[in-house]
Amino acid sequence: MFIRSQHGLAHKHVGSLHAPDAEMAINNARDVYTRRNEGVSIWVVKASDIVASSPGDKAPLFEPANSKVYRHPTFFPMPKEVKNM
Amino acid sequence: MSMYAQLVETGVNQLQSRAEMSAEERAFQERVDAGIKIEPKDWMPEDYRKTLIRQISQHAHSEIVGQLPEGNWITRAPTLKRKTILLSKVQDEAGHGLYLYGAAETLGVTRDQLYADLLSGKVKYSSIFNYPTLTWADIGAIGWLVDGAAIMNQIPLCRCSYGPYSRAMIRICKEEAFHMRQGYDIMIALCRDGTPEQKALAQDALNRWWWPSLMMFGPPDAESVHSAQSAQWKIKLFSNDELRQKFIDQTIPQAEYLGIRVPDPELKWNEESGHYDFGKIDWDEFWNVVKGNGPCNRERLRARVQAWEDGAWFREALVAHAEKQSQREAEATKAA
Numbered sequence: 001m002f003i004r005s006q007h008g009l010a011h012k013h014v015g016s017l018h019a020p021d022a023e024m025a026i027n028n029a030r031d032v033y034t035r036r037n038e039g040v041s042i043w044v045v046k047a048s049d050i051v052a053s054s055p056g057d058k059a060p061l062f063e064p065a066n067s068k069v070y071r072h073p074t075f076f077p078m079p080k081e082v083k084n085m
Numbered sequence: 086m087s088m089y090a091q092l093v094e095t096g097v098n099q100l101q102s103r104a105e106m107s108a109e110e111r112a113f114q115e116r117v118d119a120g121i122k123i124e125p126k127d128w129m130p131e132d133y134r135k136t137l138i139r140q141i142s143q144h145a146h147s148e149i150v151g152q153l154p155e156g157n158w159i160t161r162a163p164t165l166k167r168k169t170i171l172l173s174k175v176q177d178e179a180g181h182g183l184y185l186y187g188a189a190e191t192l193g194v195t196r197d198q199l200y201a202d203l204l205s206g207k208v209k210y211s212s213i214f215n216y217p218t219l220t221w222a223d224i225g226a227i228g229w230l231v232d233g234a235a236i237m238n239q240i241p242l243c244r245c246s247y248g249p250y251s252r253a254m255i256r257i258c259k260e261e262a263f264h265m266r267q268g269y270d271i272m273i274a275l276c277r278d279g280t281p282e283q284k285a286l287a288q289d290a291l292n293r294w295w296w297p298s299l300m301m302f303g304p305p306d307a308e309s310v311h312s313a314q315s316a317q318w319k320i321k322l323f324s325n326d327e328l329r330q331k332f333i334d335q336t337i338p339q340a341e342y343l344g345i346r347v348p349d350p351e352l353k354w355n356e357e358s359g360h361y362d363f364g365k366i367d368w369d370e371f372w373n374v375v376k377g378n379g380p381c382n383r384e385r386l387r388a389r390v391q392a393w394e395d396g397a398w399f400r401e402a403l404v405a406h407a408e409k410q411s412q413r414e415a416e417a418t419k420a421a
Binding site: 014015016017018020021024031032033035036052054055056 | 183184196253260403404
């Protein structure tokens, strides 16, 4: 279950449930996860359709980004005299 | 273990030293120690996985069975306002059960299997729900004391080591705060705004629920054989006795505000320790209820079994409807 909490924000995973079909899944999600106006829309996705990386693979998976510190703006020192950058 | 999941077996009687651990076990324990959440796809010791399944499923069962004592008063709530509030609370409990079954399923069990274990009596739920709700004041006392005690145990679990369990607990704790307050609000109505007869009902409810509420925290630390392992795994963050004392210290001033007294002649503020001293808990009663001999054990389980059996046609109808719909869609696609 993914809930969009406010217009403009991304849907966020909130949990899971059982349902025989998509329509019931939406109805159940409303009852289980939005009893206090937590959302403006719901996505349901079959758990079996989600392909996930393993947290244990974090190191090799994300390693390529580690050496590319220049992707962050703070990599570039700016002279004090230069404003608005 | 304590509370909604009482007496959880860890399968371990003695803590392993670092030297005795395998490389995998050591890496796992280091992650737990560093406060890094364990997620479903991470490697975990088999005993950790099994203990969590027991703990989370007992907790889920407690939420589901916990609907019964309060459900008893939905049709007899004194006003429409109280009735709608109680309905919402009982509906929340069903939701809590679902969040927790969902968390348990990430550990490789099915909800149907967990539920079958509840219905067969193989897995327990919290003993507190084996006591009857005799008057409306019991609904106030349950919200105030039982949900109050549950919050005390569950807030630390929001920081437990297993990601899906901790996330479920965060949702649950937000909702439990409503449960506790609505209960105390009932007690205020009876004790401060009510007639002497209504206040007497509240006192009677406190008399009956006080000791069972203290027992919810589980046996004394000295007798909690599996606590050390659960603490090391960070699926238990405070000891039974610590939480029980905290609950008593928090609750006595609330009872004083209501003008009712807990049924403990030995209860006394201890200036030196900064805590209340309290009388001896009747652990024989606790073990007797755990063994199945509480006032409502049989009735509770019977109600759950009946609900499961009575719902069979509905579950089948949902699946049949879903199959028919997908068949129709397939035919429509073919025709197009």
